[in-house]
Amino acid sequence: MIFILLVYSLVSSAAVAQTDEEPASADTIFSNLENSLFQIRIMEEKSGSQVALGSGFLVAGNRVATNYHVVSFVVLEPDKYRIEIDLQDLKQSLSVLTVDVVNDLALLTFDSPPDDLPAIFRLAERIPKKGEVLYSLGNPHDLGMTIVAGNYNGLVDNKFLDRIHFSGAINSGMSGGPSVNRRSEVVGINVASAGNQVGFLVPVTALERLLTRSDSLPEDYDVRLDMGRQIGTVTDAMMDSILAGEWKREEMGEAVILGEVVDWFDCWGNSDFDKETRTLEIARGCNNADNIFVSDQFNTGFFEYEFYYLESEDWLSPAFYRQWRTSTAGARPGNNAGEDDVGNYTCVDRILETRNPDNDKTLRRRASYCVRPYKQLKGLYDVFFMGATLDQKNRAVMDHFTMSGVTQSAAERFLARFVEVVAWRDKEVMP
Amino acid sequence: MAIVVQLINRAGAVIATQKFDKDHIVLGRALDCDVILQDPHVEARHMAVEVDAASQRLSGRDLSTLNGTWRMEQNPRGVPGRRKTRFFDSPFFSGQVFELGRTHIRICSAVHQVAPAMPMSRWESLGHALAHWWIYSLLVVLLIVLQIWDSYLSNPESNKLSQYALSALYPILAAVAYAGLWGFIGKNIRHDAKFPTHLSAALGAVLAVSAFEYIAPYWAFQFGLWQWQGTITALFSAITVFALGVVTLSMATHLAGMVRTAVALVVPVVLLIPTLLGVLGQPDFQPLPPYDRSMVEPVMQFRAVTDADEFLEAADQLYVEFHEDSASTSGEKK
Numbered sequence: 127m128i129f130i131l132l133v134y135s136l137v138s139s140a141a142v143a144q145t146d147e148e149p150a151s152a153d154t155i156f157s158n159l160e161n162s163l164f165q166i167r168i169m170e171e172k173s174g175s176q177v178a179l180g181s182g183f184l185v186a187g188n189r190v191a192t193n194y195h196v197v198s199f200v201v202l203e204p205d206k207y208r209i210e211i212d213l214q215d216l217k218q219s220l221s222v223l224t225v226d227v228v229n230d231l232a233l234l235t236f237d238s239p240p241d242d243l244p245a246i247f248r249l250a251e252r253i254p255k256k257g258e259v260l261y262s263l264g265n266p267h268d269l270g271m272t273i274v275a276g277n278y279n280g281l282v283d284n285k286f287l288d289r290i291h292f293s294g295a296i297n298s299g300m301s302g303g304p305s306v307n308r309r310s311e312v313v314g315i316n317v318a319s320a321g322n323q324v325g326f327l328v329p330v331t332a333l334e335r336l337l338t339r340s341d342s343l344p345e346d347y348d349v350r351l352d353m354g355r356q357i358g359t360v361t362d363a364m365m366d367s368i369l370a371g372e373w374k375r376e377e378m379g380e381a382v383i384l385g386e387v388v389d390w391f392d393c394w395g396n397s398d399f400d401k402e403t404r405t406l407e408i409a410r411g412c413n414n415a416d417n418i419f420v421s422d423q424f425n426t427g428f429f430e431y432e433f434y435y436l437e438s439e440d441w442l443s444p445a446f447y448r449q450w451r452t453s454t455a456g457a458r459p460g461n462n463a464g465e466d467d468v469g470n471y472t473c474v475d476r477i478l479e480t481r482n483p484d485n486d487k488t489l490r491r492r493a494s495y496c497v498r499p500y501k502q503l504k505g506l507y508d509v510f511f512m513g514a515t516l517d518q519k520n521r522a523v524m525d526h527f528t529m530s531g532v533t534q535s536a537a538e539r540f541l542a543r544f545v546e547v548v549a550w551r552d553k554e555v556m557p
Numbered sequence: 558m559a560i561v562v563q564l565i566n567r568a569g570a571v572i573a574t575q576k577f578d579k580d581h582i583v584l585g586r587a588l589d590c591d592v593i594l595q596d597p598h599v600e601a602r603h604m605a606v607e608v609d610a611a612s613q614r615l616s617g618r619d620l621s622t623l624n625g626t627w628r629m630e631q632n633p634r635g636v637p638g639r640r641k642t643r644f645f646d647s648p649f650f651s652g653q654v655f656e657l658g659r660t661h662i663r664i665c666s667a668v669h670q671v672a673p674a675m676p677m678s679r680w681e682s683l684g685h686a687l688a689h690w691w692i693y694s695l696l697v698v699l700l701i702v703l704q705i706w707d708s709y710l711s712n713p714e715s716n717k718l719s720q721y722a723l724s725a726l727y728p729i730l731a732a733v734a735y736a737g738l739w740g741f742i743g744k745n746i747r748h749d750a751k752f753p754t755h756l757s758a759a760l761g762a763v764l765a766v767s768a769f770e771y772i773a774p775y776w777a778f779q780f781g782l783w784q785w786q787g788t789i790t791a792l793f794s795a796i797t798v799f800a801l802g803v804v805t806l807s808m809a810t811h812l813a814g815m816v817r818t819a820v821a822l823v824v825p826v827v828l829l830i831p832t833l834l835g836v837l838g839q840p841d842f843q844p845l846p847p848y849d850r851s852m853v854e855p856v857m858q859f860r861a862v863t864d865a866d867e868f869l870e871a872a873d874q875l876y877v878e879f880h881e882d883s884a885s886t887s888g889e890k891k
Contacts, residue, residue, distance in 0.1 A: 403714065444854050445711075447854040449713075458846075469879075470842065471845070471846035472875055474868070474874070476867070476871065477861065478864070496847070496848055497876065497879070507876075512846075516855060519854075545865050545868065545869070
């Protein structure tokens with residue numbers, strides 16, 4: 127904390143005006159901050175054309191803060207892309223200093239720092255009150271620098287990663303721009319929009335931490351190795367939270383499954399009884415809404431588990447299992463990844479028998495566990511589990527999970543616990 | 558001293574043979590001719606043929622006809638080709654094929670050499686066995702039962718049984734059409750339709766392919782071969798079609814050896830092309846996990862059952878392989 131304060135004391139002398147005085151209006155705020163706000167252009171080297179646009183702003187140490195997703199092209203393919211901004215009508219080239227891929231932040235440095243840089247943005251030290259007016263700044267759709275008024279609505283409920291809910295219009299191109307309070311202090315960084323005046327900001331505390339960390343980067347700093355560590359750290363923390371949660375078993379048809387384990391999971395469910403075929407289907411599942419963006423084709427940090435129950439009183443067993451074979455054949459991982467990001471899945475398939483500790487009933491299922499390693503983000507894996515029971519004449523339950531961007535130990539800890547969950551409940555079940 | 562006249566079709570197969578114990582005959586539509594031809598393009602008296610009693614040499618004469626008499630060029634096996642020359646009055650070799658109007662006839666002397674007897678083919682006995690009515694009846698019943706059962710398993714609604722039974726008739730009708738087509742071809746080429754034999758062979762092939770497809774999920778489950786189920790099934794279908802092709806060609810045509818094999822391979826190879834393209838064109842990167850998709854009912858399961866500890870240990874081994882892979886990759890880079 128002392129160190130963080132020290133950073134502020136160093137930068138405060140050059141910070142943008144509007145200190146502890148009267149709250150300013152939007153026009154004053156914009157005119158004060160305009161020069162320290164940039165459109166970030168990602169240029170493709172060979173064609174010399176822009177491939178992505180975003181916004182950024184000047185912060186302590188004459189660094190430019192923006193979103194990781196704005197500069198992800200440059201981070202993943204530094205030989206192919208470069209970063210460019212306009213500063214006082216001159217083009218300036220920048221490089222990526224470090225990133226916080228989990229919170230979608232990046233810090234950039236000037237390749238040749240100009241002498242007369244404008245004033246830096248100040249970071250807010252207090253959390254706004256709900257309803258407080260904020261101003262989001264950025265360059266939407268390449269239309270020019272814009273200021274948008276909106277309200278602070280606290281942190282989004284039930285998410286593992288903190289995001290501020292900003293009720294204002296954040297549009298494409300404003301990513302990486304700051305949202306400031308009426309004292310022109312940065313409260314959050316524009317990151318995403320759900321449309322209809324629902325925007326999301328990364329809390330400024332994440333930027334503070336990144337600024338602090340950026341002062342002590344090692345000589346041989348490798349941004350992609352660091353990204354792997356960051357993702358591994360946060361997915362480990364997610365897994366700790368999941369395993370520490372209450373693993374409450376719930377009934378689904380004749381089976382026992384896992385309910386909602388942590389409050390940052392979104393859970394859903396549905397059922398259907400077909401009167402003609404006299405079949406009962408029940409589906410339930412939970413997933414986290416936290417998705418970590420790595421590239422357009424690659425997202426990670428996504429966790430999900432799902433259960434599906436099928437029962438048909440009238441069908442003959444061969445007919446039931448033909449249907450069951452089709453129902454359980456289409457499972458796919460919950461996250462996207464491309465050939466440059468991950469290797470192929472390798473699976474282990476077994477006929478697995480487990481026992482319900484409550485009633486000693488056994489449950490036999492075809493269990494498959496598949497793993498694919500990350501290529502650039504070393505030490506991380508996507509894991510996929512698929513279980514489908516095959517011991518009852520005409521009822522069955524499927525259990526499935528995807529965990530993306532996890533370390534081996536996190537994945538194995540979860541698997542060991544998950545395989546023991548599904549069981550047949552106490553009602554008499556005819557084999 | 559005799560003249561032999563054979564009526565042949567355009568493939569060179571003999572339709573009828575007549576022998577005349579005299580040294581002079583006339584061919585035409587007139588009822589006093591020796592050989593009476595039912596061809597409106599043939600003159601009443603079209604062609605005269607003579608044989609020299611001493612030398613057995615044949616000679617012929619066109620009797621001033623409207624459409625002419627034509628000497629057909631023949632290959633070494635006596636099959637007439639497309640080229641022909643106008644024939645007026647000259648000697649000819651025994652076995653020469655002539656075109657009179659639209660009719661082809663071969664004229665030989667009595668001393669004409671005939672081909673040696675062909676050995677009885679093993680297909681003959683097979684064809685004979687397959688021709689029993691109870692064989693194709695049994696195959697029809699088995700095929701209908703299998704098709705209805707399979708349709709029911711895919712869509713288990715007992716009120717649709719009559720619909721399933723009707724749809725089961727399609728493969729049977731296809732087999733009947735197949736047997737009819739090859740019976741017609743066989744009738745023309747070998748003068749032997751063998752319709753029941755072709756029908757039994759076609760029904761047998763359809764039944765074999767259907768039965769193999771039906772049992773495929775079972776062996777795929779027991780032996781962990783689900784990834785190869787489609788390829789193996791396609792291969793089996795292709796082999797069955799090839800076998801059916803060989804049997805059919807043997808019974809309906811004169812093709813033999815490599816030629817018969819090559820012709821019989823055409824359809825199976827066409828059937829296998831999509832499978833081969835699928836196997837060869839598989840991309841290196843597979844975004845979906847290749848987890849076991851096979852599944853059969855409990856009474857048909859014979860796979861070993863394991864417990865959670867063994868499963869977790871096997872799962873752990875997956876990472877060992879990745880560590881070894883990455884170690885070897887970094888080793889290569891050095």
